Amino acid sequence: MTPLLELRGLGVRYKGAVAPALEGVDLDLAAGERLAIIGESGSGKSTLARAVAELLPQTVIQQGTVAWPGLDQKARNGRDIGFVFQDPASSLDPVMPVGDQVAEVAHANLDMDWRAARRLAVELLDRVRLPEPALLAQAYPHQLSGGQKQRVAIAAAIVARPRLLIADEATSALDTIVQAEIMALISALVAEDGMALLFVSHDIALAANLADRVAVFRHGRLVEQAATAELVSQPRTDYSRALLAAHLGLHA
Numbered sequence: 665m666t667p668l669l670e671l672r673g674l675g676v677r678y679k680g681a682v683a684p685a686l687e688g689v690d691l692d693l694a695a696g697e698r699l700a701i702i703g704e705s706g707s708g709k710s711t712l713a714r715a716v717a718e719l720l721p722q723t724v725i726q727q728g729t730v731a732w733p734g735l736d737q738k739a740r741n742g743r744d745i746g747f748v749f750q751d752p753a754s755s756l757d758p759v760m761p762v763g764d765q766v767a768e769v770a771h772a773n774l775d776m777d778w779r780a781a782r783r784l785a786v787e788l789l790d791r792v793r794l795p796e797p798a799l800l801a802q803a804y805p806h807q808l809s810g811g812q813k814q815r816v817a818i819a820a821a822i823v824a825r826p827r828l829l830i831a832d833e834a835t836s837a838l839d840t841i842v843q844a845e846i847m848a849l850i851s852a853l854v855a856e857d858g859m860a861l862l863f864v865s866h867d868i869a870l871a872a873n874l875a876d877r878v879a880v881f882r883h884g885r886l887v888e889q890a891a892t893a894e895l896v897s898q899p900r901t902d903y904s905r906a907l908l909a910a911h912l913g914l915h916a
């Protein structure tokens with residue numbers, strides 16, 4: 665089957681860095697598939713997510729290819745890719761009502777006039793289960809809780825019905841209960857819209873709950889990829905075993 669996304673020999677080196685942040689990564693993502701990218705801090709997870717969405721600084725040296733065999737055109741952020749960042753406060757504009765921030769993405773990517781885009785934004789705020797969406801659309805980010813802000817960011821990410829949603833540590837800045845709620849929301853939205861999901865996390869348990877397949881990174885290299893159940897029950901590398909053991913240790 666034709667994958668939605670195909671990475672071949674992907675390498676990234678930041679300007680002035682001694683070691684590459686990513687090296688020789690070959691990875692496919694099928695349409696509608698949920699893939700978790702896990703690994704310890706600094707293993708290259710965010711770099712991979714940003715390379716896919718072309719969000720890396722211009723100064724990086726990039727090798728290999730990021731191809732979209734499952735799309736008719738070059739993937740565009742906002743339209744084909746929705747990106748949810750770790751910190752919702754920094755991904756939202758502090759001086760723009762949140763409804764307009766969602767509407768702006770619809771206006772820019774769906775060839776929609778502002779009136780229709782604002783109406784769609786309210787629908788999206790409702791879809792991400794925000795209370796009184798028509799009223800909340802007028803609010804500014806500082807008037808919302810962290811979890812509510814992340815819901816707005818998710819609404820903006822999916823308003824153009826992208827084929828891929830990238831969540832880069834999207835729940836890491838939230839407390840445990842809100843984290844579980846946002847995870848459930850992402851899971852439901854991805855299923856409803858048939859989006860593929862690239863879920864970046866350092867938390868193997870979170871990833872395992874959500875993903876069909878897990879790709880494990882270490883020092884910029886893909887060390888193992890497997891179906892989630894297989895990775896959890898029979899990890900093939902010592903590193904994956906260590907990640908699992910560290911998680912079990914925490915809960916013991």
Ligand SMILES: Nc1ncnc2c1ncn2[C@@H]1O[C@H](COP(=O)(O)OP(=O)(O)OP(=O)(O)O)[C@@H](O)[C@H]1O
Binds near residue numbers: 678
């Ligand atoms: N903008 C940047 N400029 C220079 N080096 C960078 C930049 N962003 C990341 N790096 C380096 O690239 C490597 C990979 O970082 P990356 O953020 O992709 O890892 P990560 O696995 O997502 O880590 P974390 O879980 O801590 O976010 C690290 O050594 C990091 O210091």
